[in-house]
Amino acid sequence: MSRSKSAAPTDRTPVRRRIRGLDADERSAQRRRQLLAAATELFARQSYSLTSIEQICQHAYVGTKGFYDHFDSKEACYTALLEQITTGIQQRVAEAAAEVAGRDWPTQRAAIIAAFVHAIADDPRLAKVTFGEAGGISPAVEAQRRRNRRWAAEFMKHQWLQANTTDAPSLLPLALATIGGMFELIADWLHHHDDGGAPDSVETLITDLNHFVAIVDAGRAATAPRTPD
Incomplete structure (x- = not known):
């Protein structure tokens, strides 16, 4: 009397081929x-x-x-690259803000600006790709740039509010204008290098941006509604 052989169980899951590990x-x-x-x-x-x-x-x-x-296209490749760089910048800026949370606003401002500049300028290619190439490529790229500026403005507004700045309907527009000014200073710093001018250091850019935002802060303080005594 012969015994039937039971079929060995088989794993039908396809084996994933590995190349170079x-x-x-x-x-x-x-x-x-x-x-x-x-x-x-x-x-x-x-x-x-x-x-x-x-x-x-x-x-x-x-x-x-x-x-x-x-x-799908070169434009899609550029947009993906811009998103990748932007994510890295946002992460470094957020980490810097967390490290100085609770300290006086000038200290916070200096740390955030320094982190932002180092994120884009330690590797000059990143500054050139984000600020030197983005303008005028396509509506899709321009929309991405606008989203980046909006994020930066919302982040700045949040930092102002954390520093006990009174909220006001004009605070976000002011933040947008401030970010626009900062980005223009970065673009000018970058193009100055491209035009053969004497290279300014990253620290010079940090100083210029700090000075610019400090002036904006002074203007905000001077025009803030006064609390009745």
């Missing part, structure tokens, strides 16, 4: 990082308009198909 998802993420790193280098070195998708792919050692697996 990476599975498909990890390789895809690596290609995306390579493409964004290449875009950073090329946009900063030779401008957005003079950089082609093929150049980005060649610099990243990624095929054109790999590019389109992640981005």
